[in-house]
Amino acid sequence: xxxxxxxxxxxxxxxxxxxxxxxxxxxxxxxxxxxxxxxxxxxxxxxxxxxxxxxxxxxxxxxxxxxxxxxxxxxxxxxxxxxxxxxxxxxxxxxxxxxxxxxxxxxxxxxxxxxxxxxxxxxxxxxxxxxxxxxxxxxxxxxxxxxxxxxxxxxxxxxxxxxxxxxxxxxxxxxxxxxxxxxxxxxxxxxxxxxxxxxxxxxxxxxxxxxxxxxxxxxxxxxxxxxxxxxxxxxxxxxxxxxxxxxxxxxxxxxxxxxxxxxxxxxxxxxxxxxxx
Amino acid sequence: xxxxxxxxxxxxxxxxxxxxxxxxxxxxxxxxxxxxxxxxxxxxxxxxxxxxxxxxxxxxxxxxxxxxxxxxxxxxxxxxxxxxxxxxxxxxxxxxxxxxxxxxxxxxxxxxxxxxxxxxxxxxxxxxxxxxxxxxxxxxxxxxxxxxxxxxxxxxxxxxxxxxxxxxxxxxxxxxxxxxxxxxxxxxxxxxxxxxxxxxxxxxxxxxxxxxxxxxxxxxxxxxxxxxxxxxxxxxxxxxxxxxxxxxxxxxxxxxxxxxxxxxxxxxxxxxxxxxxxxxxxxxxxxxxxxxxxxxxxxxxxxxxxxxxxxxxxxxxxxxxxxxxxxxxxxxxxxxxxxxxxxxxxxxxxxxx
Numbered sequence: 001x002x003x004x005x006x007x008x009x010x011x012x013x014x015x016x017x018x019x020x021x022x023x024x025x026x027x028x029x030x031x032x033x034x035x036x037x038x039x040x041x042x043x044x045x046x047x048x049x050x051x052x053x054x055x056x057x058x059x060x061x062x063x064x065x066x067x068x069x070x071x072x073x074x075x076x077x078x079x080x081x082x083x084x085x086x087x088x089x090x091x092x093x094x095x096x097x098x099x100x101x102x103x104x105x106x107x108x109x110x111x112x113x114x115x116x117x118x119x120x121x122x123x124x125x126x127x128x129x130x131x132x133x134x135x136x137x138x139x140x141x142x143x144x145x146x147x148x149x150x151x152x153x154x155x156x157x158x159x160x161x162x163x164x165x166x167x168x169x170x171x172x173x174x175x176x177x178x179x180x181x182x183x184x185x186x187x188x189x190x191x192x193x194x195x196x197x198x199x200x201x202x203x204x205x206x207x208x209x210x211x212x213x214x215x216x217x218x219x220x221x222x223x224x225x226x227x228x229x230x231x232x233x234x235x236x237x238x239x240x241x242x243x244x245x246x247x248x249x250x251x252x253x254x255x256x257x258x259x260x261x262x263x264x265x266x267x268x269x270x271x272x273x274x275x276x277x
Numbered sequence: 278x279x280x281x282x283x284x285x286x287x288x289x290x291x292x293x294x295x296x297x298x299x300x301x302x303x304x305x306x307x308x309x310x311x312x313x314x315x316x317x318x319x320x321x322x323x324x325x326x327x328x329x330x331x332x333x334x335x336x337x338x339x340x341x342x343x344x345x346x347x348x349x350x351x352x353x354x355x356x357x358x359x360x361x362x363x364x365x366x367x368x369x370x371x372x373x374x375x376x377x378x379x380x381x382x383x384x385x386x387x388x389x390x391x392x393x394x395x396x397x398x399x400x401x402x403x404x405x406x407x408x409x410x411x412x413x414x415x416x417x418x419x420x421x422x423x424x425x426x427x428x429x430x431x432x433x434x435x436x437x438x439x440x441x442x443x444x445x446x447x448x449x450x451x452x453x454x455x456x457x458x459x460x461x462x463x464x465x466x467x468x469x470x471x472x473x474x475x476x477x478x479x480x481x482x483x484x485x486x487x488x489x490x491x492x493x494x495x496x497x498x499x500x501x502x503x504x505x506x507x508x509x510x511x512x513x514x515x516x517x518x519x520x521x522x523x524x525x526x527x528x529x530x531x532x533x534x535x536x537x538x539x540x541x542x543x544x545x546x547x548x549x550x551x552x553x554x555x556x557x558x559x560x561x562x563x564x565x566x567x568x569x570x571x572x573x574x575x576x577x578x579x580x581x582x583x584x585x586x587x588x589x590x591x592x593x594x595x596x597x598x599x600x601x602x603x604x605x606x607x608x609x610x611x612x613x614x615x616x617x618x619x620x621x622x623x624x625x626x627x628x629x630x
Contacts (some may be wrong), residue, residue: 129310170362178376179350179428190374250501 015256022250026243033246038248052226053234056141059228061209063145064152069201071149072156075195077159077186092163097155107216108147108149109134112219134220137227144215144228147228152208156201163197164190199270206262210255231255279340279353279430280305285365286335288321288487297322297487298335303480306461308454312473312510313484319467323433323485326465327356337430339431354431355424359439363408369395370404373422378608394425395454414445421453423629427507432457434466438473450477475499483507486572505619508549514577514588516613517555519548523583526562533561533608546622549613552577555589561606566597580605 024038027033044050079090096104111118115130124130133143167190176186213233216222222237224228232255239248281303288296291359296318303309311319324330326337328349336345344352363372370391377387395401398418408416417437435455438446454477457464468474475495476480483490483498483506490510502508502516511517524530527540532549557578564580564587567612571593578589578597589605597603614622 168360168362170358170360171364173327174356174358174362175375175379176329177327177349177354177356178379180376180379184379189364189366195366 006201018249018252018256021246022253024246026246038165040247041254043247044250044254049226049229049234053222053229053231056227056229057210057231059141060145060148061206062140062146064209065202065205067145068149068152068156068205069198071153072160072201075153075157076160076164080161093154095154096151097158099151099212101151101212102218104147104151107214108143108215109219112143134228135224137224140220140228144219145216147219148209148212152205156205159201160194160199163194167193195270199266202221202270203263203266206266207259214273280432281309281465282336282338283322283326284336284338286322286325286337288318288325289333295487296325299482299484299487299489300335301480301482301489301492303463303465304326306377307479308457308466308477309465309482309612310478311465311467311482311484312471312474312525313469313490314510316486317484318487319469320486321487323356323435323465323467324351327433328352338564352431353429354433355427355576356433357420357424357435357437358629359436361408361420361437363416363419365408368405368407369400369419372408372419373400373404373426376423376427390426390428390508394422397425398422398452414449417449421456425456426449430463430620432462432464433496434464436467436469438468439470446473450561453477471513475511483510488629501621502549502585502613503621505547505549505615508613512551514552514590517550517552517587518615519582519585521545521548521586523585525552525583529562533604533606534612535607538609538612546617547615547619550587550607550611550614552588552590554607554611555580555591555605556589556607557589557591557595557603558606559604561604564603564605566599566601566603568599569597 018254023035023037024033025031025036025039075093079093083089099107101188112133114120114132114135117133120128120130131139133139138229171189171193175189180188210230210232213230213236216228216230216233218227222233226234231251235248235251235255238244238251283302284300286296286299287294299318299322301309305481311322313319316323321330325332326339328344328347332345336343338344339352364375367375371393371579374387374391377390382390391404392401395404396554398421400415400418403411403415407417411419417440420437438449441449450473456462466473466477478495480492481495481498482492485506491498491507493501498507499511502511509518519530521527521530521543522545524543527543530543531538531540531546534543555578563583564582566578567581567586568579570577570579573593575590575593576595576597578591580587580589580603587605603625616622
């Protein structure tokens, strides 16, 4: 019961309230809020910034998720062997996860700063001139993606590492005796056995790609010209900078629907291919 | 073709010597059991033969070819693991033909070889099941089929029956033995169970702390153990060993041993007698019954003489009570003599059997 009360008070009621709010108009001094039906949603369809941030978010997800998963598997494979200083390497890979996103963003702000930042300083040794990574609409989104991958991969690595250590070593020995190469073993045995982990990581990564916006506050505030704006940050701006709370509620409902559809899709599509022991 | 020669094989991990100067030969088409208590290096030897561990020194040859540092897949051996090492995400069919697929064997041949080996181990009905849906015995059969389907002449088995219950174990033991003989496989079989060794082996290699204790046919190990360790490892209950310098009544012992051994020759080292050779009578070594285990056809008596314990296996119809005083004796042929160092002493006054 206490759990149900908490869930209702802090999850279910706000969700329902958001849906209801999204059907009302903004209250002003002379006009109180009134029921407008799907007007907020119609406005959304005509809002170019909404489509822009949605596209950004899609690119952001496509750019960060496969890369961080691939990197996580690679790193886990690397530290799953007996190499000197193994625990040190594991810790090093995991460090970015421990840091708060705001701190990470500040570190990368220094990397990306034009001319005096780390990247430009190194580039200048090789004769490249400075570049405003975060100020250029074409490079700002990739720059943020690189940072996100850097932060996420170590976290996912831990899950892969745990899963790999659960695979009995005899399986590799048995395939070795049959003449399977390491790649064949990875492709036909290890990767399929890691599928539950991949599903878990995938769901998390997708949620994160819509949830994580802390870095935008520090790095770009969504700019320039919304080139790095993401859906949740746009909702935040709409609600708390422009005080369009009802429009923001409508945006939130869309975000919720998007996330649930994706989570369901992943479960149903991948479930068939996932082997749970 | 597939005889295995192992010469002065050794394996060390740092300062730990797991396998120490082990040499033996497995004849083509025969079954050799590596027997010993846990930690004696028997599984390590098997893994060295398979190529899953690197050899520290010595050599391994299979079918006359030196394979000591060869890639495991090229040695022509198949292996059945203690845990069976089945791929949990693949069904029985895919598990069996995994190796054939790796080696790029044509589909039609894969098919016929799969059918043949599945029939041999009785898995035809279960080919579409996943390992999780199989019983322990069925998983064991999949592992066997995977070994058969490879058509490799040398098969290595690492305690394959240790995860099965007693009844199934006896069944699989016979089945493995008859498959091995039917297919003419050269098999090296690791176990800590002396019953498996006794029933299956053409040759037993008894190991202790990484060293060979004795090599021979099962009955040789049982009837003429070369050391006290071998004497006690084979047989259940183990051979009785009486430490002679703890026995006061040497003349009573001499009587118990049939009377032809003179008491002054029974001074140090050990006397060994199998429990089934112990007879209860009116003369011989005085003992006190400390416990009785009634097993139906026979009764195992635990007998105390001084501080030493003897086992006697006697007819199940006779009843004895704890605390009863008895005399035990045995025939002269039943006596095994061991020196103080635990090594067998061949009796010069007795024709060697």
